[in-house]
Amino acid sequence: MKKNKTGFLSIPYLIWMTAFTLIPLCVVAYYALTDPATGVFSLRNVRELSLYMPVLWRSIGYSLVSALLCLVLGYPVAYYIAHCGHTAQKFLYMLVMLPMCMSFLLRTLAWVGLLQDTGIINNILAAIGLPRLRMIRTPGAVVLGMVYNYLPYMILPLYATIVKIDGRLIEAAEDLGCNGVQVFARVVLPLSVPGILSGVTMVFVPAVSTFYISQKLGGTDTVLIGDVIERQFKQGSNPNLGAALSLLLMILVFVCTGIMNRFGGSSEEGSVMV
Amino acid sequence: MSKELIRLRDLTMEFDGERILDGINLYINDHEFLTLLGPSGCGKTTTLRIIGGFLTPTSGTVTFDGQIINDVPPYKRQINTVFQRYALFPHLDVYDNIAFGLRVAKVPKDEVDSRVREMLEIVSLKGYENRRVDSLSGGQQQRVAIARALVNRPKVLLLDEPLGALDLRLRKDMQNELKRIQQAMGITFIYVTHDQEEALSMSDTVVVMDKGRIQQIGRPEDIYNEPKNAFVADFIGESNILDGVMLEDYRVRFFGRVFECVDKGFAPNEPVDVVIRPEDIDIVPKDQGHLVGTVTGVTFKGLNYDIIVEFKGFKWLIQTTDFHGIGTTIGIRLNPEDIHIMHKSEYSGMFGDYSSYSAEYDELTEDADGEEE
Numbered sequence: 001m002k003k004n005k006t007g008f009l010s011i012p013y014l015i016w017m018t019a020f021t022l023i024p025l026c027v028v029a030y031y032a033l034t035d036p037a038t039g040v041f042s043l044r045n046v047r048e049l050s051l052y053m054p055v056l057w058r059s060i061g062y063s064l065v066s067a068l069l070c071l072v073l074g075y076p077v078a079y080y081i082a083h084c085g086h087t088a089q090k091f092l093y094m095l096v097m098l099p100m101c102m103s104f105l106l107r108t109l110a111w112v113g114l115l116q117d118t119g120i121i122n123n124i125l126a127a128i129g130l131p132r133l134r135m136i137r138t139p140g141a142v143v144l145g146m147v148y149n150y151l152p153y154m155i156l157p158l159y160a161t162i163v164k165i166d167g168r169l170i171e172a173a174e175d176l177g178c179n180g181v182q183v184f185a186r187v188v189l190p191l192s193v194p195g196i197l198s199g200v201t202m203v204f205v206p207a208v209s210t211f212y213i214s215q216k217l218g219g220t221d222t223v224l225i226g227d228v229i230e231r232q233f234k235q236g237s238n239p240n241l242g243a244a245l246s247l248l249l250m251i252l253v254f255v256c257t258g259i260m261n262r263f264g265g266s267s268e269e270g271s272v273m274v
Numbered sequence: 275m276s277k278e279l280i281r282l283r284d285l286t287m288e289f290d291g292e293r294i295l296d297g298i299n300l301y302i303n304d305h306e307f308l309t310l311l312g313p314s315g316c317g318k319t320t321t322l323r324i325i326g327g328f329l330t331p332t333s334g335t336v337t338f339d340g341q342i343i344n345d346v347p348p349y350k351r352q353i354n355t356v357f358q359r360y361a362l363f364p365h366l367d368v369y370d371n372i373a374f375g376l377r378v379a380k381v382p383k384d385e386v387d388s389r390v391r392e393m394l395e396i397v398s399l400k401g402y403e404n405r406r407v408d409s410l411s412g413g414q415q416q417r418v419a420i421a422r423a424l425v426n427r428p429k430v431l432l433l434d435e436p437l438g439a440l441d442l443r444l445r446k447d448m449q450n451e452l453k454r455i456q457q458a459m460g461i462t463f464i465y466v467t468h469d470q471e472e473a474l475s476m477s478d479t480v481v482v483m484d485k486g487r488i489q490q491i492g493r494p495e496d497i498y499n500e501p502k503n504a505f506v507a508d509f510i511g512e513s514n515i516l517d518g519v520m521l522e523d524y525r526v527r528f529f530g531r532v533f534e535c536v537d538k539g540f541a542p543n544e545p546v547d548v549v550i551r552p553e554d555i556d557i558v559p560k561d562q563g564h565l566v567g568t569v570t571g572v573t574f575k576g577l578n579y580d581i582i583v584e585f586k587g588f589k590w591l592i593q594t595t596d597f598h599g600i601g602t603t604i605g606i607r608l609n610p611e612d613i614h615i616m617h618k619s620e621y622s623g624m625f626g627d628y629s630s631y632s633a634e635y636d637e638l639t640e641d642a643d644g645e646e647e
């Protein structure tokens with residue numbers, strides 16, 4: 001009833017989505033399923049995908065590790081912020097957001113300056129007589145870059161979920177015999193699940209498709225699927241293969257999101273915003 | 275009756291320099307149904323939360339079974355709480371909500387199951403085991419909350435306005451249900467409410483509170499029949515409260531007339547508050563009355579009429595089953611036992627005058643009280 005009256009409000013969005021998401025998606029699908037030389041329907045690109053499976057698995061592995069690290073680092077922070085006073089909450093929330101105001105590229109480049117063989121950290125180590133470490137161009141550096149860049153995406157949904165947990169539920173748990181640890185394990189953590197799923201997704205999805213972090217902080221052995229896709233398009237080698245890889249990545253992201261939503265149970269709050 | 279279980283001694287509580295509780299002294303017996311009754315902000319919920327262990331008093335002690343428990347955290351107390359608006363765990367179903375406390379206490383699985391099922395039966399929720407708690411009605415959620423607390427077999431159950439969110443019919447049913455459960459399980463209930471009728475009908479002992487202090491403690495009948503001051507007289511039921519002078523034992527003067535009464539022990543010529551309950555007043559033809567007044571308002575209440583009668587500029591509330599129209603002149607008679615004398619208090623003159631009486635008054639205050647703390 002209400003929908004009919006307000007339906008027209010969604011028209012601009014529908015036009016936008018059609019023009020800039022739906023149609024490009026079809027174009028991607030078209031490229032993925034056509035032969036680069038002849039332009040006719042072909043599964044050649046799809047067959048070639050198997051060559052890139054190791055890269056894909058690596059991307060997934062790094063992203064999952066990053067998402068888990070973000071969760072481990074971000075949960076206590078989110079929990080702490082949610083239990084601060086009103087003013088402190090606002091301030092800390094802003095602090096978490098602050099890095100996002102600076103260019104993603106700049107932030108990643110800054111890490112290059114810190115980590116490279118003649119970078120700040122190694123110079124300090126050398127100055128105090130310690131051996132230099134090889135940090136840049138390692139898997140660790142790539143994961144570090146992901147965690148650093150995407151941590152706010154973990155903290156914010158976690159905070160939003162934890163802050164909404166009713167304090168009386170915690171009192172009820174204490175009343176029923178829970179000590180601090182048990183209150184957390186039996187009430188706070190289960191009720192944080194929607195935020196955890198949301199946070200993990202919001203870290204995992206951009207991390208799995210990134211190329212800049214791995215290019216700047218990684219080496220030849222840490223090439224990610226995003227790098228491969230970028231190369232297919234930018235270096236002009238094979239846009240059709242790039243399209244097929246993109247499509248595969250997209251399907252993968254959908255599958256992952258779907259699995260995570262399942263884990264979250266049927267609760268409406270569990271739905272993840274992507 | 276039975277032995278003392280909880281004692282509150284000189285309890286005070288301050289938040290940000292504001293005194294919420296001011297010298298509470300109270301003992302609670304084992305198996306007793308005790309109600310803390312009072313208006314919003316009187317300190318009744320604060321008192322309950324101190325007993326539950328969620329607040330630590332600024333000064334004074336809480337003793338449980340002879341031991342001071344001021345610093346004992348809630349999870350170590352043999353006390354369970356039914357919270358205002360229930361606080362059921364939304365991530366658990368009915369069964370798991372009720373089993374929560376037992377599982378924390380590592381009770382064997384079989385016993386958990388039998389005790390949860392027993393509770394489901396007691397609160398008439400058999401067959402609801404696997405329902406989500408947010409799919410239940412208010413009354414059902416209420417019963418889950420009671421079952422969740424009682425399944426742990428606490429020595430004391432604290433109930434914080436547990437029926438506040440239910441409609442009238444359900445509230446009446448649940449009152450009977452709670453009383454039945456309390457008697458069947460032999461548990462001490464400490465019940466917080468602002469509903470005087472609820473307090474009178476369920477409790478063994480009623481504690482009337484206002485402004486962070488206990489105004490009166492007693493059996494429901496005593497509280498009603500022998501209110502200690504104008505606040506209690508007005509809060510518990512309806513009362514006409516008049517200025518009087520106690521001439522000597524059994525003789526009081528008000529409205530320029532001397533009445534016989536049953537009270538004694540006042541100083542000669544002590545100014546007092548005189549309480550006359552609206553249902554105790556006998557209406558008689560005007561030539562036979564102690565006082566003669568004019569009806570200025572009539573409200574039909576179902577069981578009776580509430581009529582407002584003006585005597586020499588002061589308006590009384592009288593309850594009568596006979597209709598008396600506006601403008602009628604009536605006489606009233608007061609028997610000695612209908613007159614109750616109280617010492618003057620800080621509340622004198624604040625209550626018991628029906629000059630601004632309106633029928634909606636009761637409902638308005640109740641709504642405001644609903645949003646307590």
